[in-house]
Amino acid sequence: VPGTVDAWWSAHQRYGKLPWKDVLLPVAELCEEGVPMPQLIAWYLERNMAGFDASSALIEENDNRKKVYAAIGRTPAVGEVFANPYLGRTLRLIAEGGRDAFYDGVIADHIERYFRRIGGWMTRADMAAHHTEWVEPIRTNYRGVDVYGLGPNTQGLSTNQILNVCEQFDLKGMGFQSAASIHHQAEAKRLAFEDRARWFADARFSATPVDWLNSKAYAAERARLIRPDRVMDRVFPGDAPTQGDTTYFSVADSDGMMVSWIQSNYRGMGSGLVADDGQGNPLGFMFQDRGELFALTDGHPNIYAPGKRPFHTIIPGFACKGGEPWMAFGVMGGGMQPQGQAQIIINMVDYGLDPQEAGDSPRWQHEGSSEPTGQPAEGVGTLFLETGVPAASKAQLEAMGWVLGGPNGGFGGYQNVVRQVNASGPWTYGAATEMRKDGIALAY
Structure with a gap:
């Protein structure tokens, strides 16, 4: 529906x-x-x-x-x-x-x-x-920034898990766009996505251990699995007590209300089905095809069932500093969304980039993890890198055992409105938009 x-x-x-x-x-x-x-x-x-x-x-x-x-x-x-x-x-x-x-x-x-x-x-x-349904967002703190997301049946928890694992390492000391930094971020993604495949489903039908998967203690356990000089051969989910047609926008008003909003028909515009009024006049919109993201394996938390929502990828992002709203942001693109959100936060918090720089920076995208549909992992998968990643970093990543891919058009679509607190005078807004998409930043 x-x-x-x-x-x-x-x-x-x-x-x-x-x-x-x-x-x-x-x-x-x-x-x-x-x-x-x-x-x-x-x-x-x-x-x-x-x-x-x-x-x-x-x-x-x-x-x-x-x-x-x-x-x-x-x-x-x-x-x-x-x-x-x-x-x-x-x-x-x-x-x-x-x-x-x-x-x-x-x-x-x-x-x-x-x-x-x-x-x-x-x-x-x-x-x-x-x-x-109105739900309480899940939250983690990444180096002093509160990052909020939606819990299962979405993949918002994956953003938090990637950041929780990355927080265990000195990414700033490793250097911006260095092989070491990209390696640790991508390995954190692989760990998080195995949990995504194992646990994420409609909470009314299957109890996902969100508190444990979102905890710093669990992140520390998972971080110890990452080898600094070599890609992990295989990644498994922890034990606990993909491409879509999506629209994202971020809006804020003069009163300080900030909105992070995402909606999607999923793959290829949706199902292809457009209803009509019985007189030959279409209703003008296409039904989604997100049922594709159910699993059909008996016993899987995400198995298809009547009245059940499938796992889905769409996740708006929000972050606060010092208890005050900071960013209403998002990154479109199926399984790229938590990867892209984590990269935006890391670029701004660890590397001090402004909102536009954080979005314009070269991105990585890992594909080939296990999926909530029951599809198994494909070896170590493929680490896709945009052209701006330094050649030396690419060579070092290959030497670590990564299978590299070039730009594939799957690096997401980013938008952001940032609330900026000024030392003198009132707070102001900043905005950033995606150079890879038909994005735009407007002030009024």
Whole structure:
């Protein structure tokens, strides 16, 4: 069941300052009038729609997605105006009727009829039963900075675990972009991701030992497994008592309220399925395919079950200093998210970089760890490095036993709003955006 609309509604009910209509109607107008297509989104649209076309025999219904995203027989080119009046109509219904219009009203009726027609199972009763949960974030302290994340069924705990292990080592003394620093960070990721594969699931169905996995004592145990001069041959989860289509934004206002927000359809724009109103008019949005991240192995904490949420990768980031808000930040990109979040924190805390420098710095990404779907690790995996990593560091990492890969486009998408306390005068905001994506930093 799509959760985004109820998340919008719940956040607005608790923290919203403008009338609900005033928030959604300008977006509906943009959908109807259209906007110029940016470069990266144009590339993704063309690529993903081609993927759906190649797999069209496996998808129950294909016409609606083409009406929405390829109305002229192809996806929009860079600079062409792309409009989605179907989504505009849906947003106007939600603006008028609130979240109930989506979950227990006319839109829910359309969705039920659509799935009945194509042989699916989602019903209006399923939609009406959905509700947003307010949860207490998990926290760790990294060299004086409180880092917050969401617990399972997300991977927010992985960011904390990477930082907890890295805190056991003098990364600053090792040197920025040195082989030793990258080696220890990547090994911390490998350790954290084995726990992710073993434990992370819907907490209502499986008890994840969050307190233990998030503890400094456990991090110290895990850190002792890292060899300073050689990659670990194999990594196992501790004993305890991947690529998606994601949007992240960070927003702050003049009163000091800061919001870190992420939402996603997952792989390749989602499932390919776009519901309609029964009259040939699509609703303008695609259903997600995050059910792909369930495991199908008996006994696995993340095994598929009715009413259960799958493990998922989307994690907003937040950090405080001295008990005061510091950063609302995030890094899009499936399994890259905790790796990228940890690198941003390390770049700023250990190496003293400002928010933009921290994001522009060359990144590493490790792939090949065990997955919560039951997929086993692939040896030591592959450590992908961006071109800015020094050649000497790359050579030393290879000598340590790392299998290196070059830039693969999977280094994430970063955005950040930072609250800056000044020695004299009021606090101010700073902002940083991703040079690898169609990001932008705006002040008003």
